[in-house]
Amino acid sequence: MVKVALGELQSLAKEVLAQLPEGNERAIILALIGELGAGKTTFVQALAKELGVEDTVQSPTYVLMKSYLISQGDTLKPGLSKVSPYKKLVHIDAYRLEKAEEFEALKPETFLNDPHNLVCIEWPERVEGALPTPDLVLNFSSKDAGEAERYIEVT
Numbered sequence: 001m002v003k004v005a006l007g008e009l010q011s012l013a014k015e016v017l018a019q020l021p022e023g024n025e026r027a028i029i030l031a032l033i034g035e036l037g038a039g040k041t042t043f044v045q046a047l048a049k050e051l052g053v054e055d056t057v058q059s060p061t062y063v064l065m066k067s068y069l070i071s072q073g074d075t076l077k078p079g080l081s082k083v084s085p086y087k088k089l090v091h092i093d094a095y096r097l098e099k100a101e102e103f104e105a106l107k108p109e110t111f112l113n114d115p116h117n118l119v120c121i122e123w124p125e126r127v128e129g130a131l132p133t134p135d136l137v138l139n140f141s142s143k144d145a146g147e148a149e150r151y152i153e154v155t
């Protein structure tokens, strides 16, 4: 469990990316657990920045899912140390899904089978059973943290 201020999110995002398995045969899944406002979306924004996503990452609360292309090769943003093994960042917010079957409407097989996808899912507990075991779980909490910081645990 680390206490992370907003200014430190970028380096945490870098560490998390370095921890993800390589040589995967399907999409990498990152489960983001934590109460409303705990900082899950903000972390995905840091991750997107680290990956060189050019678009602004907004919370997919209402649209459920958003995908972002990751720059590769010549279009790679200066300052990024290595070419990302991912081509697409898929950001899901399952908060509004009432049961795992509703997840099927997102046609998960279209993005879960592609090893070039990094799938970040907020509120994964809502779709338990419909999702393969996550590669990494992050727990977020604002409880007992200062207003400008969050507790984040990587498991």
Ligand SMILES: Nc1ncnc2c1ncn2[C@@H]1O[C@H](COP(=O)(O)OP(=O)(O)OP(=O)(O)O)[C@@H](O)[C@H]1O
Residues within 6 Å of the ligand: 004, 005, 006, 009, 034, 035, 036, 037, 038, 039, 040, 041, 042, 043, 059, 061, 093, 095, 122, 140, 147, 148, 149, 150
């Ligand atoms: N590490 C952090 N330190 C300080 N403030 C943070 C941190 N992470 C997020 N915040 C702030 O907390 C607020 C809510 O964050 P965010 O939208 O990321 O929460 P969330 O977990 O995605 O919530 P929801 O479940 O509603 O989608 C934002 O105003 C954001 O700036």
Ligand SMILES: [Mg+2]
Residues within 6 Å of the ligand: 040, 041, 042, 059, 093, 122
């Ligand atoms: Mg969110």
